[in-house]
Amino acid sequence: MQLIGSLTSPYVRKVRIMLVEKSIDYEFTNDPPFSPDTKVAQVNPLGKVPALIMDDGFILFDSRVIVEYLDDQDSASSTRLIPASGPERLRVKRWEVLADGIIDACVAIYLERKRPESQQSQEWIERQQKKIDQGLQAASSDLGDQAWCEGASMTLADIALGCAFGYLDARFAEIKWRDTYPNLVRLANKLAERQSFKTTVAPN
Numbered sequence: 001m002q003l004i005g006s007l008t009s010p011y012v013r014k015v016r017i018m019l020v021e022k023s024i025d026y027e028f029t030n031d032p033p034f035s036p037d038t039k040v041a042q043v044n045p046l047g048k049v050p051a052l053i054m055d056d057g058f059i060l061f062d063s064r065v066i067v068e069y070l071d072d073q074d075s076a077s078s079t080r081l082i083p084a085s086g087p088e089r090l091r092v093k094r095w096e097v098l099a100d101g102i103i104d105a106c107v108a109i110y111l112e113r114k115r116p117e118s119q120q121s122q123e124w125i126e127r128q129q130k131k132i133d134q135g136l137q138a139a140s141s142d143l144g145d146q147a148w149c150e151g152a153s154m155t156l157a158d159i160a161l162g163c164a165f166g167y168l169d170a171r172f173a174e175i176k177w178r179d180t181y182p183n184l185v186r187l188a189n190k191l192a193e194r195q196s197f198k199t200t201v202a203p204n
Contacts, residue, residue, distance in 0.1 A: 004040060005049040006032040008202045010103045010167040011063040012050040017159050018067045020196035021081060064096065067156060081156045088150060095142075095149050095157030098135055099164040105131035106167055132168075132175065140181040148187075154194075162191040170202055 003019070003026050005012030019026050033040045033049055043051040044061040051061040052069070060066050071082045083089040105128040112120055112128075139161060143149060149157035165188040168175055178185050191197050 001055055002027045002029060002053040004029050004031050004043050004051040004053065006030060008032070008170070009049055010163040011100070013166065013200045013202070014063050014160055014163045015050045015052070015066050015070070016200045017163070017196040018070050018081065018156070020199060021079065021154075021159070021194075022070055022073065024070060024073060064100070067096075071156070081154070081159065083151075083155070091150050092155050092157045095139075095155075096160040098139060098142075099157075099160035102132055102135040102139075102164045103167055105129070105135070106164075106172060110171055132172075135164075136177050136181060136184065140184050143183050143187065145183065147190075154191075158187065158191060159196075162188060162197060165191075166197075166202070 001024075003012070003015060005015070005028070007030050009032075016028070031038055031040055031049070033047055038047075040049055040051065041047045043053060043059050046061065048061065050063055050066060051059055052066045053059050060069055068082065071080060082092055108128045109125050112125055148154055149161060161184075165177075165184070168177060178188075
């Protein structure tokens with residue numbers, strides 16, 4: 001299978017981490033969707049990454065859909081990162097939505113700041129900043145003293161949240177979340193030691 005994405009996208013990183021954790025072989029094509037010569041629209045009509053081209057040519061897009069597919073695959077790793085059913089599954093997916101929502105707000109600010117300064121909306125930026133702040137507060141509250149977001153081992157919940165942490169560190173150094181949420185820092189540091197996170201850090 002072939003993954004189309006950008007090395008700096010936290011959504012793509014989520015899929016790449018899942019592939020490593022599941023020990024699934026794949027080919028990666030770096031194609032940033034905002035590049036002038038991007039071909040992303042040829043595999044995803046929405047022009048977004050990630051997109052996964054399966055061996056039979058069928059194409060999946062959106063990280064939430066792709067990770068669901070990957071977790072169902074037989075691989076060298078038998079570890080399931082998304083519970084198959086029940087309340088546990090709902091809680092893990094809820095974590096993923098929260099983490100992705102933090103990233104969505106970050107991306108919205110990042111893109112707004114790329115517009116000419118005279119066209120930027122400070123009101124829009126502040127609205128997105130509030131989402132980030134509230135998302136981090138909720139994550140810290142829900143995590144509490146737990147070692148992992150859900151259960152006794154790492155799940156997609158932790159992966160998604162770890163990708164949000166990584167994007168905050170890379171793009172929003174002014175957000176001092178590490179000074180405010182020691183329990184999130186503990187989780188982030190633990191995730192950073194995993195090979196899957198080490199090998200998917202975005203280039204500077």
